[in-house]
Amino acid sequence: MPKILILAINPGSTSTKFAVYQDEKPLLVKTLRHSVEEMSKYKNVVDQFDFRKGLIIEALVEEGIDVDSIKHIIGRGGLTYPMESGVYTVNNLMLEHARAGVMGQHASNLGPLLADYIALQIPNAHAYIADPVVTDELEPIARVAGHPKFERVSIFHALNQKAIARLHARKTGHVYEEMNLVVAHLGGGISVGAHKKGRVVDVNNALNGEGPFSPERSGSLPVGQIIEICFSGKYTKDQIQRMVVGEGGYVAYLGTNNALDVQKAAGAGDEKARFIQDALGYQVSKMIGEMVVVLDGNVDAILLTGGLAHNQYLTDFISGKVGFLAPVMVYPGEDELEALAMNALRVARGETRPKEYTGKV
Secondary structure, three states, rough: OOOEEEEEEEEEOEEEEEEEEEEOEEEEEEEEEEHHOOOOOOHHHHHHHHHHHHHHHHHHHHHOOOOOOOOOEEEEOOOOEEEOOOEEEEEEEHHHHHHHHHOOOOOHHHHHHHHHHHHHHHOOEEEEOOOOEEEEEHHOOOOOOOOOEEOOOOOOOHHHHHHHHHHHHOOOOOOOOEEEEEEEEEEEEEOOOOOOEEEEEOOOOOOOOOOOOOEEEEOOOOOOHHHHHHHOOOOOHHHHHHHHEEOHHHHHHOOOOOHHHHHHHOOOOOEEEEEEEHHHHHHHHHHHHEEEEOOOOOOOOEEEEEHHOOOOOHHHHHHHOOOOOOOOEEEEEEHHHHHHHHHHHHOOOOOOOEEEEEOOO
C-alpha cells in the first residue's frame, strides 16, 4: 500500500502549528509562536492569512518536504455555523463563512482557508477540516441563557477535547461513548466540557465571553459593568471586543500572553503573577464543578489538557480544588495536529466519508 502524506494545520490565537505525517508517523512538527505585538499589526484574523501562509510554505521548503506529494491537507475548523462532529470537505460556502466570521473572529477561521489555498497549489490534492470549534452537541436545557433574546452557544476546543477523551478511554480500557468525563482545555483560550457518553452536552463559550479567563481572554465579566463601559463613550466597540478577546486575562493583568513567562515570574517570587495565576486556576476549578453538576456527579474522570497543563503548579492547584469530585488526570499539551492527521488518514484509507458543510443553523 502506498504511503499517504498528510499536512495538518492548526492556527491558534498565539501560534501557528503544522505537521506533515506519513501515514501515522510524523515527519515534521512545527510550532511557531506569535507575540501580542506581532499580532497587533492585523486588524482582524483574516488579515493574518498571507503572514501565516508564508510561514508554513517557507518551513516546508526549508525542511525539504516534497510538497507535491502531499495529497491531503486538513485544517482546524473555524467559526462557521454549527455542525455535528466529523470530517468535512472544505467547500466555497465554508470558506465564505470562515472569512466572514459568521460566529465570531478567531485564528481557527484560517484553518479551512489555509488548507484550501495549499491544496489548490498541488495537483489532485484535497482540503478538509475535522471536529471544528463550533461542534455542537449541547442539550436543549444547556442553551437557555436567561432571556429569550439570548442563547448559549457551543464554541470550544472540540478537536483536542475529543482526542484527549478518546485517548483516556483507550488508556484505561474503556470506550469513550460509554464514559462520563469533564475535560478542561487550558490554552490561549480555556474551555471546560461535560462529555456524556460521547457527546459534549454542555461547555462554556471559550471565545467571546464565558467561563474562566485565559492568557488573552477575559472570560465571564460582570454584565452590569460591561453595560456601563459600553455606554460610557470612552471606548469603541472594537476596543471593548479586544478587552474580551485578545487583550484580556494575563495580557490585561500582566502585559503578556506568554503563560510560561507568567509561570516563571510566579515561581521566582512575583506576587502579582502568582496571584493572577492562582485566580485562573480558581476559575477553572469552579467551571469544572459546574460540569460535574451537569453530569449529576457521575464522573469517571476529570482531564486537564492543553499547553497550560505543562504547568505542574497550576494543575496541582486545580487538582487540589476538584480532586474530591473525581480522579484527575493530566494530559499536557494537545493532540490536535495528530487528531487532524488521523482524521484525514481515515478518509484517505476509505474508512470514513467526508461530510458536506451546508451552513444550516
